[in-house]
Amino acid sequence: MHNPTSPSSPLAPSAEGATSPTAMPTPPPMPSIHVRAFLTWLAIFPLVTLGMTAISPLTENWPIVLRALVLTAIVVPVAVYLAMPQLLRAHGALARRRARRTVR
8 A cells, every 4th residue: 555645745745845945924813702792893883883873764664673684684794704804814914013112
């Protein structure tokens, strides 16, 4: 039987390839759970407020559960795919800037 990690195998890791100059830099650490909770609120609150204002003329006679269903079907994807990545990116940029200032 052939061992795929034997030294003669092309799949075996090489010592010279262990530290590649094109290696990706390590990503910044995830923000704390408290920061993520705040950023999530920061994304959700304005979206819910705008969403409620936008759909209220159309849904004022609907049951509350149906209004909540429609509102969350719009707000959650917008928050997850648009707002949160932007907020996390902005937070990362601020964290990197703050880290550079403390190194100086």
